[in-house]
Amino acid sequence: MPAEAAWPQSPVPDVPGDVWRWQLPSVHDASRVRMDLRARLAHPSLTSSSTEDAREGLLLAFEELASNALRHGGGAVEAVIVATAEGWVLALSDEAVDRPPVPAVDRDPALGGMGLPMVAQLSVDHGWSADGGRKHVWARLTSGVAVPGATPAPRGSLA
Numbered sequence: 001m002p003a004e005a006a007w008p009q010s011p012v013p014d015v016p017g018d019v020w021r022w023q024l025p026s027v028h029d030a031s032r033v034r035m036d037l038r039a040r041l042a043h044p045s046l047t048s049s050s051t052e053d054a055r056e057g058l059l060l061a062f063e064e065l066a067s068n069a070l071r072h073g074g075g076a077v078e079a080v081i082v083a084t085a086e087g088w089v090l091a092l093s094d095e096a097v098d099r100p101p102v103p104a105v106d107r108d109p110a111l112g113g114m115g116l117p118m119v120a121q122l123s124v125d126h127g128w129s130a131d132g133g134r135k136h137v138w139a140r141l142t143s144g145v146a147v148p149g150a151t152p153a154p155r156g157s158l159a
Contacts, residue, residue, distance in 0.1 A: 006102075006103070007100065007101040007102070007103055007116055007120075007126065007127065007128055007137070008126070008127045008128070009100070009127060009128060009129060010127030010128070010129060011127070011129040011131075011136075012089065012091045012127075012129060012136050012138045013089050013125070013138070013140060015082055015084055015089055016082075016084070017082040017083050017084035017085075017089075018082070018083040019080065019081075019082050020037070020040065020080070020081045020082075020083065021078065021079070021080050021081075022036070022078070022079045022080075023076065023077070023078055024066060024069070024070060024077040024078070024079060025076070025077075026070070027067075027070050027071075030063070030066040030067065030070060033062075033066070033079060034059060034062060034063060034066075037058075037059060037062060037081070038059060041055045041058065041059070046083070049085065049143055049145055050087070050143035050144055050145055051143070051144030051145060053144055054087065054141065054142060054143050054144030054145075057122045057141055058081075058087075058088050058090065058141050060118070060119075060122065061090055061118075061119045061122050061123065061139050061141060062079065062081075062090055062092075064115035064116070064118060064119050065079075065090065065092040065115070065119060065137055065138075065139065066079060066092055067115065068092070068101065068115055068116070068137070069092040069093070069094045069137065072096070072099060073092075073094025073095065073096040073099070073135065074094055074095045074096035074099070075094055075095025075096070076094070076095060077092065077093070077094045078092070078093050078094075078134075079091070079092050080092075080093070085143070086142060086143060087124075087140065087141050087142040087143040087144075088140070088141050088143075089138060089139075089140050090138060090139050090140075090141065091136050091137070091138035092136070092137050092138075093134045093135060093136045093137070094134065094135055095133060095134060095135070096135055097130040097133060097134065097135045099135070100128055100130075100135070101116055101128050101137050102116075103116035103117050103120070119139050120139075122139070122141060123139035123140055123141050124140050124141065124142055125139070125140040126138060126139040126140065
């Protein structure tokens, strides 16, 4: 696989914000959590500080990373989202520290495996790390709304 196609190894950004956390014991729980996330994103404070496209992008990124963690990860899966004024940091973790995320390259889209490239397109930064016996696959997404005084971080930056 070409180096540019690899999911970059980088720790989850440590950013201040509201932390939302869910356990996903099974695939069925991903749907329940997605509905809870959709309800949280419908709160007036978030609808006024983010675009509909940004919220839909977060839901799609969650669905893709959760699906990957549940299908290809191991052990207990946990989803964490940190909501900030600029957007969200989404991280899914599992116990498969020996299985890094591998984006599909040159695969027929009908065969699946396009989730990681899609999440990379939706995010301003993404990566994965292994620590404490867990693998963390993450993406940082913007709210879609310019925040006064904030400067967008360049792609690849964790600031």
